[in-house]
Amino acid sequence: MAEQDDALFQEIVQWLEANPEAKVSLRLILYYGQRCKRGTLLRLNWSRVADSMTELLAGLLTKQPTCSVALSGGKTPETLYLLLASRHYQNALDWTRVHLFWGDERYVPHDDLRSNYRMAYEAWLYKASFPPENIHPMPTHYADPEEAARAYESELRAYFGEDAPLPQFDLVLLGLGDDGHIASLFPGDPALEETTRWVVPSRAPVEPHQRLTLTLPVLNAAPRIWFLVSGASKRPVIAQLFHAENADFPAARITPGAERFWWLSEELYAAALAETW
Numbered sequence: 001m002a003e004q005d006d007a008l009f010q011e012i013v014q015w016l017e018a019n020p021e022a023k024v025s026l027r028l029i030l031y032y033g034q035r036c037k038r039g040t041l042l043r044l045n046w047s048r049v050a051d052s053m054t055e056l057l058a059g060l061l062t063k064q065p066t067c068s069v070a071l072s073g074g075k076t077p078e079t080l081y082l083l084l085a086s087r088h089y090q091n092a093l094d095w096t097r098v099h100l101f102w103g104d105e106r107y108v109p110h111d112d113l114r115s116n117y118r119m120a121y122e123a124w125l126y127k128a129s130f131p132p133e134n135i136h137p138m139p140t141h142y143a144d145p146e147e148a149a150r151a152y153e154s155e156l157r158a159y160f161g162e163d164a165p166l167p168q169f170d171l172v173l174l175g176l177g178d179d180g181h182i183a184s185l186f187p188g189d190p191a192l193e194e195t196t197r198w199v200v201p202s203r204a205p206v207e208p209h210q211r212l213t214l215t216l217p218v219l220n221a222a223p224r225i226w227f228l229v230s231g232a233s234k235r236p237v238i239a240q241l242f243h244a245e246n247a248d249f250p251a252a253r254i255t256p257g258a259e260r261f262w263w264l265s266e267e268l269y270a271a272a273l274a275e276t277w
């Protein structure tokens with residue numbers, strides 16, 4: 001290797017040692033990923049998601065006192081949360097330095113079977129070693145969802161800083177609906193057009209209609225977004241997302257980037273790949 005190449009190589013190695021979280025992302029992109037216009041396609045392998053997520057968080061904790069994750073709801077991520085509850089992942093890092101938030105919530109009591117908080121609690125949190133103050137569920141006990149949204153924004157500001165222009169979650173997990181919704185940002189809902197507030201009430205076309213959701217500016221401010229998507233019913237929206245030039249549903253409003261990881265189940269990965277070429 002020529003001398004200047006060797007110097008550059010050494011510089012890269014040193015940079016990676018100083019930024020272990022970047023190693024995780026680069027490995028996924030280089031070993032397992034397929035670059036595409038919206039980011040990086042990855043086959044949804046739950047152990048690889050859990051391994052990468054814990055290695056990412058551990059890497060970040062070598063450089064910062066705490067880290068923050070915005071959890072997704074629905075059914076798909078339950079497999080990940082069940083894995084993370086296992087002893088192997090519980091011992092993978094100091095979870096007492098990890099803060100969990102939610103990307104959205106159904107406006108139902110936290111003990112309601114439809115609650116995203118309840119799903120995560122029953123799959124993972126009740127067995128994990130998080131201090132209670134590290135778990136930040138969206139409040140759903142206010143009579144007025146607007147008040148709940150304002151309360152959650154205050155909780156975000158308490159963690160990210162009162163003067164922060166936007167909260168920067170270290171990792172945002174998102175699902176995808178077969179109508180292209182993300183979090184609880186549904187097609188045609190005014191919440192999708194919010195440009196300043198961090199948290200707003202929104203309306204879903206399916207029960208429970210009332211929701212709370214992070215807004216697009218907040219989601220797009222995240223350096224890393226991992227979409228966890230499975231279900232054959234999402235094939236048409238995936239095909240449009242990775243093929244149509246003018247896909248305009250909510251998921252298409254996420255700014256592209258190398259660390260927009262699209263973890264797709266086999267049938268969806270094939271659909272996205274087929275459309276990518």
Ligand code: 6PG
Pocket residue numbers: 072073074075076077104105106116174175176177181182183184230231
């Ligand atoms: C919710 C979610 C929502 C979900 C998608 C996919 O509250 O329902 O946050 O955005 O991620 O609807 O849901 P499934 O994983 O159940 O398909």
